[in-house]
Structures are given as structure tokens and as C-alpha cells.
Amino acid sequence: MSCLALDIRNLEKNYGGPKVVDDLTLSIEPGEIFGLLGPNGAGKSTTINMVAGVTRIGGGTISIFGYDNRRDYRTARRLTGVMHQEIVIDNFFSIERALKIHAGYFGVVDDPAWRNLLIDRLGLRPHLGKVMFKLSGGLKRRFMIAKALVHKPRLLILDEPTAGVDVELRHTLWEFVREINTQGTTILLTTHYLEEAEQMCDRIAIMHHGKLVALEKTTDLTARHGQRHLELTLKEALTVVPDTLAQFSPRLSNDGLALELTLATDSVVGEILDRVRAAGIEVVDVDTRQPHLEDIFLQLTGIGAGNGGENHGA
Amino acid sequence: MAHDVDRLPPFNRWLPFLTLFNKEILRFLRVASQTLITPIITASLYLFVFGATLGDRISVLEGFSYAQFVIPGLILMGVINNSFANTASSLFMSRYLGNVVDLLVTPITPPQFIMAYTLAAMLRGLAVGCAVWAISTVFAGLPWVHPGAAIVMATLASFLFAQFGLIVAIIANDFDALSMYTNFLILPLIYLGGVFYPISILPPLWAKLSHLNPLFYLIDGFRHAILGVGDLSFVVAFGVVAAMATALFSIAALLIGKGYRLRS
Structure with missing residues (x-):
């Protein structure tokens, strides 16, 4: 059985119209920081949602550390932590309570040491008692990172984690992501900030109209395609x-x-x-x-990087 | 491969269920003024009107005061409304706000998902029912002829309407649709199901039509268990209610198992 952190084969999805993910095949080695890039509507979020189990798989297979995410979904999901692009919170609870609840959802007994580490590293300590709807947008994003990590996943998926956040949080986030990566957590991230992807990712895949248009080491990609x-x-x-x-x-x-x-x-x-x-x-x-990744992105997709492009809601 | 699973924290297979169940209880306790106090006050007002004022002037069942007649129906009304409201509003809000994805990405199984929502809703419904009964003792005592059967019927009622709440939460597209089920379906069915009058006093045509009302079997069965008399035999009422509960559970299980309107 595969030892890949993530193995996506011939993945397909459509919502009754054209395919938003079209015959996508890619794999991520354990310990990698892997970037999945593409303009809006490229199929990145749909792909991530299929990996996470939020969206049904249209065709193909997804394995997480060798576990099929449909057949062995319980193990596959235990191995995965997801920070969604949209802010998803339960307004009823405080940060601390919500983290305990989320660990419980994954069948993990609350680990105060780990929970407190997340709270401290993400600067949530002064806000512990506040209910969610009283938190600022930045604090909600910090909480969502903590939530994705509270059950100690081996594969962390970050879908546009820095969209609309300030420089401080961006810095905190990437520093923390590097740290947990060195401790063995595999990272899959999507971002519109190509400079971040270039700095963070070992390998990069670029999607366009649901298809894979590039998949290479970041350095090879910039050397080969860039001018x-x-x-x-x-x-x-x-x-x-x-x-x-x-x-x-x-x-x-x-x-x-x-x-x-x-x-x-x-x-x-x-x-x-x-x-x-x-x-x-x-x-x-x-x-x-x-050569910058942005030039390559523009070259491969024909769309101005980060300009939003067309939006198919993927 | 196994190496990576070994590095995960120990997995307690029941913890996802227990956590969701506990969270659902915390949710309705956090807004107890809406979820517990308001329905208890509403039922108390009914009790006051029918127990302490009009009740003495009305007689619908020989050997029992009107208050004794109406109390079982009011208890069950509390159970039904609150069991339904708990699952319907909680799951619908999770869908509406998007935080249902917090559950979809976890290893919780569809049966655990259903049972956690259901048991929390049953707890709320039965808690309101118990409170209504406790308050009703001020106005009239009940004979409790078959207490075990009454408990079974109330439990089935809460289970059945928790399932209905889950189904409505999944199929409702907006808040209007959600309130429509409460105001234009459940409420009329309760009022026309024999809470305030025995079906036997209706003209024959209306009495026959009332037999099409599923709530009639619940209310009559529950009252029969408490007072020892009813329009139907308890066995028939129980059979119909059990069949309805099974049917709604099957539908809810099918929808949630397939992730209908939960997973895109």
C-alpha cells in the first residue's frame, strides 16, 4: 500500500455542468510543503473539499497515508486537519470550549498541553473566554488554524489561510507552519499570494479549469518555465x-x-x-x-496572478 | 503507513458521538430561555386557562375533569414541539452558517451523527414534558394507569419528532420553509389531533378524517396510558406510532448517510 501522505488519482467532479476537477492526478510525499495554485474557479477548493470529505468524489480515488478516504474514511479523516477558506465557527462557544469539542469530534481526549501550545502560539490566550461572534476576523482565522490542528493531524490542509489577514498573522502563521512541518506534519496549501507559495513550498501544482497544468519542484518550475x-x-x-x-x-x-x-x-x-x-x-x-512564480503562473494560465480571474465558485 | 496512524493520539470511537451529544445539550442550555423556559411558560398558560378557569365548565370525558383530560395532551405537545425544534433548528443553523463542515471532516459515523442529534432533542423534549407535568400537578392529579406505557409513548413521540426535525433541517432551503413546517404542519396537526377534545365527540366525517392525522395516535395513546381510556386501543396507537418512527428514522438515516444537502 502507498506510503504517500496524499495520493490523488484521476479525480473528477462536476456539479451538473462542466467538470470543475478533470482527471487530476498528483501525490504528496510525507513531510512536504506542497502548494496547489490556480486562479479562482480552477478547482483547488473543490479538490481540497473532496480530500477533506466535505464534497463527494465524482470519480477517481483519494488516499491519505494509504487510507482510501471513502472506504477507510474514519482513519483518513483522523489523519487530516483542514482549515477552510471560509470562516467556519460555532457562535455558541468560547475558543477553549470549541477546541475541546473539536478534539472530541475526532475521538481524541483533550490534551491540555497541546491545546495550550496552540492557544499560545497563535496568540489566542487573551481571548479564551470570548464567544466566537465577538472575535475579530483575524482572531477567527487564528482559531481556525488551532481547530485544524487540535487533533494532531499528519496532513494539514490550508485553503487560502492568509486571505485578507494582516501581516502579523501571516508571519505568525507561516512561522508556525514551518515549525509543525519540521516536526513531521505534511502541509498542503492553496494561496493567491504566489510569493508565499514560492517561499514556503517544496513543490507546486498549478491547476487551471480543473486540470493540472504544472507539477514540479518550485525551483525547477521557476528555472524551466521562468525567464x-x-x-x-x-x-x-x-x-x-x-x-x-x-x-x-x-x-x-x-x-x-x-x-x-x-x-x-x-x-x-x-x-x-x-x-x-x-x-x-x-x-x-x-x-x-x-523568474518569479507569478510570471510562470501568468504564462501557464494566461490569467493575471491574484487578480481573481473568472469565478466558478470552486 | 501504520507508522503514521501509530503517531496519532489514541482514538476513542465513541467520543465523537458523546462530544456531539454533549455539544447539542450545551447548545440548548446556552439559550435555555428560548429552548426550555418559553415552552414551559406557554404550557403553564394553557394549564392555567384550562385547569383553573374554563376547565370547571367543560366536561368531555366521563369520570375525569377537563384539566385531567387536557394535561396529557399538553405534556405531549411540549415533548413534540421541543424535540422537533431542537434537531430542526440546530442542524438547519449548522447548514445555514456553514459550520456543519466541522462535523463532515471528522470520523463521526452517520448513525452516531443521527443518534447524537436525536438523543439531545429527546432530552430537551422530555425535560419540557416533565416540567409541564410537574406544573400540572398544581391544577389536577393524574391517575397514571399505565405509567410504563406512557413513558414509552412519550419517548417514541420525542424520537419520532427528532427524526422529523432532522429531515426538515436537511430539506428546508430557508428560515421561512423551516417555520412553515412548525406553523402550518405540526401546530395544526397537534391542535386537530385531540389535545383539547376527544375525537369521539366530532361529527362522523371529521372523526374519520382525524384518523388520518398521525398526531391523533400519539396523543390518544399517551392519554390512554395515563387515564386508562381513549378513542383507540393502546396497542393500535403504539403500533401506528412505532411504524411512523421507523419510517422517519429510515428517511433521516438515508438522507444523512448519503450526505444529502450536507456534502456537495
């Missing part, structure tokens, strides 16, 4: 870029005072600068920009 850019600050504003630079897909900005050139993999910066000088352009400053 370096040469950013030049010019002494005098340029209105028209000389034809001799056309092959570098030139882009003017800052009222003609900034010129960006896209480099081929084997381009030599010195040679390009010689061509620029030969064209009579005086350069004040030079900067090279390494």
Missing part, C-alpha cells in the same frame, strides 16, 4: 525601442525612463548591454530579475 529579465534605468526617456532590441520583447515604463528586456536562457547580459549602447541608449542603472 530572467534585464531592467534598465535610462538617462533619457525613450519613446521608441530600436529594432535591434526587438528580439528581447522590450517593455517601456516610467515615462520611457525604464526599459525591461526578457532574456533567453543562454543570453549573456554583457552582449545585450553592448547592443543597447550601440543603439545610442545611455544606461544609468542595471538590474536583473530572476
